[in-house]
Amino acid sequence: MSRRSLLRALGAGAAGAALAGCGVPAAFVEPGERAGRDSSATDHTLHFANWPLYIDTDDDDESKRPTLDAFSRRTGISVTYTEEINDNDEFFGKISPALMNRQQTGRDLIVISDWMAARFVRLGWVQEMDRAKQPNVAKYLDPQLRTPAFDEGRLHSVPWQSGITGIAYNRKKLGREIRSTGELWADDLRGRVTLLSGLDESFALLMQGDGVDITRWTADDFHTMCEQVEKRVRSKHIRRFTGNDYIKDLATGDVLACQAYSGDVIQLQADNPDIEFVVPEEGAELWAESLMIPNLARHKRNAERLIDHYYDPEVAAELAAWVNYVCPVPAARDVLASSKDEETAALAEDPLIFPDDAMRERLAIARDITSEERMDFAKKWNGIVGL
16 A cells, blocks of 8 residues: 555645635745754754655564665764655644744655645745755756756755656456546546546646646636536546545446556556556656755754765665655666566566656646635635535
8 A cells, every 4th residue: 555545635725725825925934034053063863754654664674764774874863754744735734833933843854745845935934955965866866857847946845756647547347448538538437437636636637638738737728627527527427536545446446547646556556467557648747745844944954965865876776666656866777677686676667667768758747836826726626526
């Protein structure tokens, strides 16, 4: 079971969406007010907040995290690792009071989805990293992930893992292939299709199915997409909207095709080889969940060192072999390919971990929903989904 199966379907993100959507002036922190007193030189500790099941663990002792333990042995930095992020909006609500009031969060490093990371960058709640002290990041970061619209030059964020939102389906039960998003609306799939309920998770793939360039989509594109989805809800073609519980629906055969995350499907395929994942001909969304250093973090330099540790191809390969998402360090592929373990070596050839050139041509990073758009768009989408 992947860690994404622990997430709840995202709603309107009440408090967080309202704050960012209204663009509360007092919440913005000026660049000169973001850095705190860095105790890294004398205090060899670090507090790292992440999602559940999103780091490698020892097969015999789940309390041990090999890649993290290796960092501590090499640097002498003790890492307090907490699996406390279960939902982007929930975590936003947990730490936003401190950030907007120019207070420490108690965390030196966090991992959040890029659409939420965009909100943190806009509000000035995270610090710029010193890339001169992160040679692995500078050298090995996937070129396709280097220039997100929300963080030009990736100055405030570094991908932890990446992934693809595409289509998963049961080829044996469906009896045919699916190669485009439009095929989800075929008559033989009526009532057997699910879409993701979260606005940020779902909209890009649906727009791509209509031929929209998601790097520069417009409000008209959004409303056109909503009209089409609403029509298919009324006709009962769409069975329901899901969080990560689509995994169960697909595994049991209640659903034959659905919007899905690449990392989940790799794990589903281990139990059912009839499950396939498709990057549609029209394209799919490439996304990331990124490491960020909150304002006033007490161990910024330690955090930068930990980030760079995970961009060592050897370390990135070890992490990728465990989490099975798209690895943001392409050089890790050669490391896995050289493994003497056949199962591990085979991961180097999995395009859902290391997309090949043909697949990459169909992947795009969607522009994020702006603070001005979010409230109205979320209201529209949630009305259709029933949130």
